[in-house]
Amino acid sequence: MTSPAFDPTAARRAILDRIGIAARAAGRDPSDVTLTAVCKQQPWERVARVLKAGQRVFGENRVQEASARWGERRSEIRDLELRLIGPLQTNKAADACALFDVIETLDRPKLAQSLAALRDRGLALPRLYVQVNTGEEPQKAGVVPAQADSFVKEVRETFGLTVEGLMCIPPEDEEPAMHFALLARIARRNGLARLSMGMSADFETAVRFGATSVRVGSALFGERPPAGG
Numbered sequence: 001m002t003s004p005a006f007d008p009t010a011a012r013r014a015i016l017d018r019i020g021i022a023a024r025a026a027g028r029d030p031s032d033v034t035l036t037a038v039c040k041q042q043p044w045e046r047v048a049r050v051l052k053a054g055q056r057v058f059g060e061n062r063v064q065e066a067s068a069r070w071g072e073r074r075s076e077i078r079d080l081e082l083r084l085i086g087p088l089q090t091n092k093a094a095d096a097c098a099l100f101d102v103i104e105t106l107d108r109p110k111l112a113q114s115l116a117a118l119r120d121r122g123l124a125l126p127r128l129y130v131q132v133n134t135g136e137e138p139q140k141a142g143v144v145p146a147q148a149d150s151f152v153k154e155v156r157e158t159f160g161l162t163v164e165g166l167m168c169i170p171p172e173d174e175e176p177a178m179h180f181a182l183l184a185r186i187a188r189r190n191g192l193a194r195l196s197m198g199m200s201a202d203f204e205t206a207v208r209f210g211a212t213s214v215r216v217g218s219a220l221f222g223e224r225p226p227a228g229g
């Protein structure tokens with residue numbers, strides 16, 4: 001497989017332009033939408049070039065992989081923001097809190113309890129998003145829509161945690177718009193202003209439905225090498 005020349009500056013510029021056009025078409029301010037560069041499984045050489053192109057917000061889906069990659073570099077990169085967008089096991093919660101600025105995948109009481117315990121021990125917690133499994137897919141993480149309101153309430157009232165927003169990953173074979181609309185409705189009725197939704201194939205649709213951050217991987221970095229490699 002030969003890949004075309006990797007031009008991160010042009011790729012990033014093109015994505016930011018598309019975000020801007022989608023935002024303006026929806027009567028929104030383009031600066032209200034953050035581009036999260038999803039760099040999971042990408043070689044560091046590519047990540048370094050995207051950094052050099054000015055990108056500062058990065059998404060990773062595994063705590064260990066992210067620690068190995070960013071742990072030492074973290075303090076040397078100004079304004080870096082790291083977001084965890086993959087499932088978090090409770091036994092990795094402390095590691096995740098040490099590395100990430102944002103955890104987008106809070107989805108069960110046990111994890112909220114672990115985070116609250118870390119806070120009680122004096123740790124500064126990352127900003128938190130609740131993941132909603134809008135398609136109710138059994139293999140996917142996230143709280144189902146019918147339980148989203150009560151879970152947000154529990155996170156706030158029982159555990160005293162601040163929820164910044166909601167996140168979803170729509171089913172691959174369905175029209176994403178209805179999932180984005182659903183997530184936006186759940187956010188609105190829970191007084192949440194931030195929505196992490198939209199990926200390479202559908203981020204403009206997500207912006208139309210109110211995304212405040214979009215998670216773009218392959219459209220920015222090129223295709224990922226196979227997982228586990």
Ligand SMILES: *Cc1c(COP(=O)(O)O)cnc(C)c1O
Nearest residue numbers: 038061085199200215216217218
């Ligand atoms: C991998 C991943 C993305 C990025 O996917 P692309 O289609 O490559 O843009 C976004 N969100 C999550 C949760 C992911 O795991």
